[in-house]
Amino acid sequence: MGTAALRASGVRKSFGTVHVLGGIDVTVVPGETYALLGPSGCGKSTLLRIMAGFAEADAGTVEIDGKPVSGPSPQRGMVAQAGGLFPWLSLRDNLAFGPRETGRLSGSAIDAEVTELMVRTGLDGFGDALPRTLSGGMRQRAAIAQVLANRPPVLLLDEPFGALDAQTRLRMHEWLRELLAEQPTTTMLVTHDVDEALLLGDRLGLMSARPAKVVEETVIPFGADRGRHTLADPEFVALKSRVLERVLTG
Amino acid sequence: MVVPLALLGVWFAVSAGGAISISILPPPQRVATAAWEFFFGDSRVTLPGVVPFVGSGGLHIGASVVRCLVSFALAIVVGVIVGLGLGLSRWVSDLLDPLVNALRAVPLYAWLPIALVWFGIGETAARVLIFIGALWPVLIATADGVGRVPRGHIETARMLGTPGRRLWRRVYLPSALPEIVTGLRLSLTLAWMCVIVGELTGTTTGVGAMMNAARESGRIDQIVVGMLVFAVIGLIADLLLRMIARPFIRWSQT
Numbered sequence: 001m002g003t004a005a006l007r008a009s010g011v012r013k014s015f016g017t018v019h020v021l022g023g024i025d026v027t028v029v030p031g032e033t034y035a036l037l038g039p040s041g042c043g044k045s046t047l048l049r050i051m052a053g054f055a056e057a058d059a060g061t062v063e064i065d066g067k068p069v070s071g072p073s074p075q076r077g078m079v080a081q082a083g084g085l086f087p088w089l090s091l092r093d094n095l096a097f098g099p100r101e102t103g104r105l106s107g108s109a110i111d112a113e114v115t116e117l118m119v120r121t122g123l124d125g126f127g128d129a130l131p132r133t134l135s136g137g138m139r140q141r142a143a144i145a146q147v148l149a150n151r152p153p154v155l156l157l158d159e160p161f162g163a164l165d166a167q168t169r170l171r172m173h174e175w176l177r178e179l180l181a182e183q184p185t186t187t188m189l190v191t192h193d194v195d196e197a198l199l200l201g202d203r204l205g206l207m208s209a210r211p212a213k214v215v216e217e218t219v220i221p222f223g224a225d226r227g228r229h230t231l232a233d234p235e236f237v238a239l240k241s242r243v244l245e246r247v248l249t250g
Numbered sequence: 251m252v253v254p255l256a257l258l259g260v261w262f263a264v265s266a267g268g269a270i271s272i273s274i275l276p277p278p279q280r281v282a283t284a285a286w287e288f289f290f291g292d293s294r295v296t297l298p299g300v301v302p303f304v305g306s307g308g309l310h311i312g313a314s315v316v317r318c319l320v321s322f323a324l325a326i327v328v329g330v331i332v333g334l335g336l337g338l339s340r341w342v343s344d345l346l347d348p349l350v351n352a353l354r355a356v357p358l359y360a361w362l363p364i365a366l367v368w369f370g371i372g373e374t375a376a377r378v379l380i381f382i383g384a385l386w387p388v389l390i391a392t393a394d395g396v397g398r399v400p401r402g403h404i405e406t407a408r409m410l411g412t413p414g415r416r417l418w419r420r421v422y423l424p425s426a427l428p429e430i431v432t433g434l435r436l437s438l439t440l441a442w443m444c445v446i447v448g449e450l451t452g453t454t455t456g457v458g459a460m461m462n463a464a465r466e467s468g469r470i471d472q473i474v475v476g477m478l479v480f481a482v483i484g485l486i487a488d489l490l491l492r493m494i495a496r497p498f499i500r501w502s503q504t
Contacts, residue, residue, distance in 0.1 A: 052405075052409065053409075054405050054409075071408075072405065072408040072409040073409070073411075074409065074410060074411040076409070077409060077410075078405075078409055080402070082402060084402060084403075084405075084406035084409075086403060086406070086407075086421070086424070086425075087501050087502070088424045088425065088427070088498075088499075088501045088502075089424075089501075097407075097410050098410035098411055101407070101410055101411035101412045101416075101420070102410070102411035130500070130501050131501075132501065146406075146410070147409075147410070150410060150411065
């Protein structure tokens, strides 16, 4: 449990002759939510997969609290756009999967924690439901809850709400902010949605086109009380406009 | 039910019209009488090696079902284990895939002579033939199902703490279960169909043995009874298998 520092240094990755990552340097301090924004196809997901341990960098390192990442681990929970729920398990069993596999908790403690997690994520009453019977928003909440059940120090989110409609996505942003406030977790959020980055992030990193680098970092100046009302804040609108311009001009 | 009833009507009409000889296709009422005798007639003591017909329905069906289930169970165990190996391991696939594909192309009747030579006339040869017939669908379905498990499921499990050695149980098997069940249904149907081939090896009990004895004595009505028994039990077996499997694969059904 707790949070951890996430650091990527000089991460490079190519697929054949396509140079995707051209030396990524980024540091996320413990408990911070770092939003990484970049144009489509610039390698954001590739970077996140390297951080999760699902792929290897050609050069450079990824470290958690100074220890190099090698392979996937319950210490780094990753949620992608399609979610990671196992379709054959009920919601309750999906949420209990991690604690059971790691042996972090005993049987009754797992039940108690999963019940509490379902309440916190607004999924109580759906414990016996199969993932396919849930709405898109509920599935993504459940996918994040499934990962958080392991209490990972680092959370990696790869456009987790990309498949949802605009209203649901906004509700998910507010929900995730509250959840991360209750369970502080070092979070790397990869997105191409500027609103999402500005509503969820403490800091914003902008990636260039391929071969990608982090070309600019900005502290997001809005407080913890962010939500739909923030969208109309002149400061938010100005920052969004500037960020959008920067992304579009590469 | 419309089509079977229509066929029954055609059968009645053709038999009553005398268009087809009774020795080629007996009328439905004669088959019904034979079926009654098969199940409820006075059983009589028969000579050793002679396959009885009257009053022996339960005996024959029981023998065939047990023979089928034993071989089917063995085919499930071997098929799922080898299928998992083929689907999970490149090394096992390189080693066994050509052999599996060659062997499953051999028709069951081609195994009959060699089964008789290797295992002799009777029970073992019958069970081996049923096992061979039932093996391939479940084996291929398991290998295919396991090969199609989405990479995302495997990555999620690894990320949540499942070690590599437990992935087959936690992810591969449950994810491939719908395909495996489809293979099991096909295997069960084939196992049941192979019972008749297996019982051609000289067993003295079983519906196939009864039908073979009926053929030798020219009793078409008894052969038709055997065919109907195969059809009805095959249907019931498939329904039962689907019922048993449903709770495990309901997640994949729309």
